[in-house]
Amino acid sequence: QVQLVESGGGLVQPGGSLRLSCAASGRIFSIEPMAWYRQAPGKQRELVAFISSNNNINYGDSVKGRFTISRDNAKNTVYLQMNSLKPEDTAVYYCWMRVLGIIYWGQGTQVTVSS
Numbered sequence: 808q809v810q811l812v813e814s815g816g817g818l819v820q821p822g823g824s825l826r827l828s829c830a831a832s833g834r835i836f837s838i839e840p841m842a843w844y845r846q847a848p849g850k851q852r853e854l855v856a857f858i859s860s861n862n863n864i865n866y867g868d869s870v871k872g873r874f875t876i877s878r879d880n881a882k883n884t885v886y887l888q889m890n891s892l893k894p895e896d897t898a899v900y901y902c903w904m905r906v907l908g909i910i911y912w913g914q915g916t917q918v919t920v921s922s
Contacts, residue, residue, distance in 0.1 A: 808833050808834060809831060809832070809833040809834060809835060809904060809906050809909075809911045810831070810832050810833050810911075811829055811830070811831050811902045811903075811904055811911055811912065811913035811914075812829065812830050812832075812902075812913060812914070813827060813828065813829045813900065813901070813902050813913040813914065813915065813916040814827070814828050814829075814830075814916065815827040815828050815916060816900060816916030816917045816918045817917075817918070817919070818919045818920075818921065819892055819918070819919070819920055820920070820921070820922050821892060821893060821894060821920055821921075821922055822891060822892065823892050823920070824888070824889060824890045824891075824892065825889045825892065825918060826886060826887070826888050826889070827843065827886065827887040827889070827900055827916060827918075828884060828885075828886050829841070829843070829884060829885045829886075829887075829902030829904075829913055830882065830883065830884045831883040831884065831885075831902075831904055831911075832883065834906070835883055835906060837860070838860045838861075838880050839860055839904055839905060839906050840857065840858065840859045840860055840904070840905050841857075841858055841878060841885040841902070841903065841904045842854060842855070842856060842857040842858065842876075842885075842902075842903040842904075843855040843856050843857075843876065843885070843887045843900055843901070843902060843903070844900070844901045844903055845896075845898035845899065845900045845901065845918075846898055846899050846901070846915075847895075847897060847898040847899075850898075852901070853867060854867050855867050855870055855874065855876075855887065855900070856870065856874055856875075856876035856887060857876070858876050858877070858878055858885060862878070864876055869895070870889075870896075873889065873890050873891045873892075874887060874888065874889050874890070875887070875888040875890075876888075885902065885904075887900070889918070892918075892920045893920060894920045894921060895920075896918060896920050897918060897919050897920050897921070898917075898918060899915040899916065899917050899918075900915065900916050900917075900918050901913055901914075901915045
């Protein structure tokens with residue numbers, strides 16, 4: 808079993824920045840792919856950023872150039888640095904991890920961008 812715990816969400820003004828963290832624990836024996844998804848009210852969950860086990864990175868089109876995903880393998884932690892935030896970035900952000908073919912999700916952290 809694997810547990811994912813997100814932190815770092817909150818309320819920020821447009822143009823501001825936030826950094827999300829997701830710490831993974833449990834039965835993890837190697838470097839595994841991790842990602843951030845988000846879901847806004849009334850919308851489908853969408854991929855924000857993905858980082859593979861060998862650090863290949865992909866971003867959703869709406870966040871390219873503004874968000875940066877990174878990881879600390881020693882801590883089994885993935886980060887999402889979010890800059891130039893817009894009101895449309897408001898959503899619940901979820902951490903994702905695949906371990907031995909099984910998908911795990913965090914509980915989500917709310918990010919609200921509003922003046």
